[in-house]
Amino acid sequence: MASSFVIACVGKPSAGKSSFLNAVTEASAKVGNFPFTTIEPNEGIAYYPVACPCATQGVSERCQPRHGSCVGGKRLVPVRLLDVAGLVPGASEGRGLGNQFLDDLRHADVLIHVVDASGTTDEGGKETRGYDPIDDIRWLRGEVEAWIWGNLDRKWAGIVRRHVATKAAPADTLHVQLAGYGTAREIVVRALDRLPRDFPELGRWESKEELRRFVGVFLDERFPTVVALNKIDMPDSDKNISAIMKRYNQKSSTTLLDGVSVDNIVLTSALGECFLRKMHKQSFIHYETGSDDFSLDLPGLKPLDEKSRRRLETIRDLVLFRYGSTGVQEAIVRAVDALGYVPVYPVKSLANFGTPAAFRDCVLVKPGTTVREFARKLHNQALDRGYAGAETIGGIQLGESDVIVAGKNNVIKYSTTSHE
Known part of the structure; x- marks a missing residue:
């Protein structure tokens, strides 16, 4: 059973949307088949990190996800990412690829708007100086409205x-x-x-x-939006970031200003992430997405040339040490969290959580999903007809109408009876 929501990535030309997509969809966690029947040409797979119960239950060495990966209790769950076409002013009037842009939005549940925080590209993506990135945030909301x-x-x-x-x-x-x-x-x-x-x-x-x-x-409800302020290592980004944070740090209005909450603004360096992953993949450094640093001196790593070393040190100083990470994984986290989805781990046994592999499946479900609703989604009519009950860790019995809550009752074993 696949998680059903879609994250749509939008952004004007040259804002860094392509780099962002490369950064979040080329993770080393791409193992096994994806839990989606079909992937369209403009779709990709990103990964949402969650705390896997394998760590607290002492079975990390046996945790083998059917989809994604799990290392030391950090589980990466695959989610759909949609590359939305043609974001230019006038989209609502059919300019550019406006009709395609709006049609793509129908399939989205949450948006990640990649914005050039440096102000070095105008509304059409052409090179300039002193452009106010707030304008990009305004007109995205304006076009959809x-x-x-x-x-x-x-x-x-x-x-x-x-x-x-x-x-x-x-x-x-x-x-x-x-x-x-x-x-x-x-x-x-x-x-x-x-x-x-x-x-x-x-x-x-x-x-x-x-x-x-x-x-x-x-x-605000239909298209919750995460703003990924990209190119944070550029010279003019600091002052633009400060102005954006100040503008959207408002809590009193019924409607969000331009559809943006300061809590859903993430600082990103997509190119920095892409370079770090490339260096890791080629064994020049050891790096994990979301980390605040990388390693250069572990056994087995290749020696670096001076040009690559200088670039790595620049990323370390201007991005990792300054902001704590490249921000790209955090953007995915904020997008999923904006929807409130809950990770659920269906298991056949609460004694060993699966044999020989534990916690094979993790499904992200809508907030408010009940134990019985999840049973219907998990096995459709078979489990629904033979439903006899459910329990969670500690042998705690779950009621059919109990709402599934992360860390409380989201490891579930269902019991069935034979049904003629």
Whole structure:
């Protein structure tokens, strides 16, 4: 069973999106088959690190994931990454590859927006000086908002009339209109819940401003966004990063400013990550993604030429020591965490967690998933028909309606009865 969500990577030309994609999809953790039936040409596989229970249960030496990898209790779980095409101003009006860009977004659950923090590329990706990267953040949100608001606004009067006539629930009326954007009803419900208590009922939305406010909170729920401020080792990046952090460090508004929370801004050096991985793969250094340093003096490593050594020292000084990592793995972590997905480990035995290999599977599930819901997703009708119960570590019995929580009941053994 594959984790079902999709992370979409967006960014203007020359912002570093291609380098970012290379950095997060060429991990050495690519072992075994992927848990996805098909991978489209513009899709890749990234890896989400989680703490594997094999470490706390003393079976790390037997932990052999069916997908991804696990080393010393650090498990890398494969997730889908979508390379979204054609991000330029005017996408909502069909400019550039705008129609393809917007169509790709329908398949996304969360966005990673790669932004050139150095200000050395303009809105079209051409070389310049002094460009404000905040503009890129603004117009991404503006394009998506114009796309959805424009479609709703053109037919809004008719929508309201039908809503009043049918006396449907507001969430049902809006879900009919928003389903084409890959929207589940629960997202519409969450968006409505975020509106102020004194906000008019749907049938009384008479101004464009009311519709705009709803679209704003809807977009916050439908497309949570992680901003990857890239090229952090460039000369002008520091002042731009400070300005961006200051702008988005606001907590009071119902709607996020430009759809961005300061908690979901990550500082990245995609090119730095790519170079470190290349040097590691060629045995010049020892490096693990997400680390704050690399090693040059371990047995078996090849000698470095002076040019490579200088570049490595620059990455160490301007990126690793300064910011703690290259940030690319953290961007993936923030994207998955923005969705609240929970890692679940289904096992056949709580005594040994699998023989000869332990903890073969790890599945990321939506927040709020219950024990019985996961059983249905795991084995469909077979386990559902013969469901007899479930338990977790320590022989603790789980109720069907118990919500799965990481570190509490997310190692699950199901029991079945024969079903004629």
